[in-house]
Amino acid sequence: MTDDGTPMTASQLTKKERMAILRHDMLEQDPEIRAHNFDEVNLGYALDIARQEAERCLQCPKEYCIEGCPVAVNIPRFISYLRDGDVHAAAESLLGDNALPCVTGRVCPQETQCEQVCLRAKTGRPVAIGYLERFVADWAQAHNGELAHATPRATQKKVAIVGSGPAGLTAAGELARRGHAVTVYEAFHAAGGVLLYGIPEFRLPKSVVQREVDRLVAAGVTIEPNAIIGKTYTLAELRESFDAIFVAVGAGLPVFMNVPGENLKGVLSANEYLTRVNLMGAWNPDSDTPVLHGQRVVVVGGGNVAMDSVRTARRLGAAEARICYRRSRDELPARAEEVHHAEQEGVIFDLLVAPLEVLGDERGWVRGLRCQRMELGEPDESGRRRPVPIEGSEFVIDCDMVVVAIGTRANPVLTSTAPDLRLNKWGYIETDEFGLTSLPGVFAGGDIVRGAATVILAMGDGKRAAASIDAWLTGEWPPASDVPEVAVASAAEA
């Protein structure tokens, strides 16, 4: 029986009938209302809608969608269980492929991955794979007790994972499933990394992240918070105690604009702003951690972090919240849905605008951002058209707060204490095709290898590294990985 009591039935539709079904939109909180609260924007599918949407999948012989997924979720399989009404089987299928489906169902840029290559996108709108994943994953969280939990045979091998963000948690889940004893070291007081400190509550509720972490702990993963590798322990100490290590510390250091006035009060990195609001709960007035409530907030940058910051500013009461981005709309690196949601919530987009200087008042607070208009010139090495300043186009945006969201760089806290670990010229860790670093048994993935990218690419790295580590531990080196290599998408916001 299905969740709502309707019987499971194998789908009988013809291809023509499937093609006739229109994509089901996600129910959302009203923009006027949600711009003033931190509740989740997307409300999720109901079962009947999810099943109807699943009927749109053509179950193509050539599974482009799986190839488009950085963690190679068997998308047609879980969708086919779902359309037959067997959510339970769909959940077990999905969880078998993806350690954090509640997360990816909410934050993946599906439009450039699975949904982009969906055959239905050629003639219309693709199957809403992300929404279906979220539906099944949420069902799995709500029915966790009913799912089969295999207890793997312990291998007696110990793996340390440094960082509990998407790469680390994914690897932890995969390795625990293979019977290895996994300890995850986290610098903050709680596990989740960017899922916790970076992505806001209204996009990814922290309770959802906590339940995903709880599931890993129930599967035998040990999490040690407040442990900064490079400070509390060195990498060398971990190597003495563990059979393999996966370094997934992220690209933690915020990049600033390097313009005059950047140290004025009211200028802060998106990392600081979002960490105060998300991890420390400053959106709640009862939290002990303060956060500035700007009335006129300018967020510099055009990626997901910029969208998260500007939408947060709106929710904290900013009458005017603007994005200042030096290229045009087409180059915005953010997910399409985030840009759309931001616009709905009244965010103003100053496109083709670059900051020159932060202006301060006599008390050292921000009073404005002096900017310059840009136009697009020839393509640069990233393939995007280079923004070129327009002479004499300078102007000032009045504001009382500036959030800088123009990217991050490698945090040297771990790497500076591991002199034998080979880095590239930007300080990121060098790895081979299997995720192995220059140190035997030490693997790395996520942003500390790629530079700032996405949750799902980090998870793909975690999954690949877990397969490699398993091969390393069982002596079957080099590994035969079934996870496809995914081209590193350029998420740089330069």
Next chain:
Amino acid sequence: MAPSTCDDLGMHPIVARDQLSPNVTRLVLEAPRIARIRRPGQFVIVRKGPGAERIPLTIADADREAGTVTLIIQAVGKSTMDLVELVPGETIQDVAGPLGRPTDLIDAGHAVCVGGGVGTAVILPIAQELGRRGVEVTSVIGGRSREWVILEDELRAAGQVVTCTDDGSYGRPGFVTEALADLLVGGGVDAIYAVGPVPMMRAISEQSRPYGVHTFVSLNAIMVDGTGMCGGCRVSIGGETKYACVDGPEFDGHAVDFAVLADRLTTYRPFEAAAIERREACKVPRLAHEANREAAGAVR
């Protein structure tokens, strides 16, 4: 080190507490890993429990055998007020560290360690280690009046101590800068370690500049994570932006832009006042809680 059995995992019980001055409290708490590896100048980020702020506190002392660290806390905001109310047996949930670069210590010669108010707590581990290295240490510590002078006995174990009080109620009357001036004029000072309020550190840096005596100051910038991630603690050193948490907290006082530091420290001041007000409003249940605790025979 044993994997997955971290001795710093979980709660950190308070094992001792005493009052050093009217608003400065010494807490000794269990943190065996940090006690073993910390070095002078390093700090921890402390979070009392759910809903509490993460605040940086210098490790004033540590006992490797007992597995404890000493934090000396000036109660100025809600979070520090909450911390100093803890009594032995109660716990701090999160203690992360040791963070920051250890102090750049000289190996020989004469070091003057200047501490103003609670900054004296930062000076203590530096003076201790300098003393162990055989460096001649003169500590100059000060306070408004006698009751505000802290850690005199502990510093005396590391070398000689000059105490100063603004009102002349104890030791030498006047500011620490005046005592330092005499030492500089006397010559033979190889390094100065100065920690205290921003105006004090600025004054001392200006004072030592003509003598060319290297002057280390410790910057108590605002920070969240303590690992370089938030950038909130950025300070201007020789015209370059640095992060106090990972590049410091100690810097060359002659290169620090103290005006930027002092200004940035006021960022959240309105919030601090509001938080203290909220805290006062919650005093009634707190008092009931304290009465219960005393009834249960808790030792203060």
